[in-house]
Amino acid sequence: MQSSSELFPVALISAEFRGDLSEDVYLLKPNNSPDASVELALTRLGRAGHEQHRGVPLILIPGSFSNRRFWYSPKCIGLGPYLARAGFDVWIAEMRGHGLSPRNQWYRQNRVSDYVRYDLPAIADFIYEQNPQKAHWLGHSLGGITLAGALGGHYLQQERVASVALFGSQISRVYWPLKLPPLEWGGSLLLRGFNVISGPRLKRGPEDEPIGLALESLRWHGLFGRFGDSEHDWWAGLAEVKVPVMAVGAVGDKQDPAWACRKLLEQFGSPVSEFVCLGTKNGFSTDFGHVEMLVSKEAQREVWPLIEQWLHKSPLVAAVNEESAEVPAQLSLG
Structure with a gap:
């Protein structure tokens, strides 16, 4: 079977229509880590009939104990379909051994360091090959931590990143x-x-x-x-990350408290940043929880539109700042 990429072997293992959306599932074999058996599943959601007119790439990374279904149901309900219908080129990554990504030979030894150093860079390279535009990245919980590690460790190229959004992601809670x-x-x-x-x-x-x-x-x-690997201090490296970043915490999140999510945001060196705390004291209808901040009817009404607004606005504000070199901007999203 012919590879779908010139970078490394990639197989298109599924191509389906889900109502008004198209769903393509790719299996990547990057061969860039010590475990040569690693294969990564990557799902693309697009608008049916618009395959030749792709929007800006948006890459979604689920958290621990999760897979692509966190972002969309078999009936194509979820944040992924919502943003695909809004015109974004949506890609959903599943880390090695999760979801449609088969368990690798050294599965037991898999670490976030492997996701950071090998998996996310390969995913980023393939998506850029398919759609050579700056991409938005959005991670939930461990997905956001992985994304922060890849940026802080300089494994992702900042010049290819349009913005970053971290939901319920933190590393500062002390045990x-x-x-x-x-x-x-x-x-x-x-x-x-x-x-x-x-x-x-x-x-x-x-x-x-x-x-x-x-x-x-x-x-x-x-x-x-x-917070790092043997070669890089990811936490210190975040101070050199200048891409627009939004962090979202939730009042009802007992696992990853909002104050710790904000501390992760403050470690970034980005001149364009925003923190949103989802709770009744900030005008939301409920005190959202760790999962409910993205997967609930309340999130569909109140949080998903916030994300779309951020995705449209953040690169524009960043471009203005680069040209004017004025005082760092702070977006107001609620």
């Missing part, structure tokens, strides 16, 4: 017991006895997570831990 080395070591030893953390069993979501992610998180939150 004090993990600051005690004996407890950190004991936790690590206990986790090494497992291969995966079961999302369905823990009622966290439809996907499992490899134990490598949990071990990596322990290192991040340990006494001398840092």
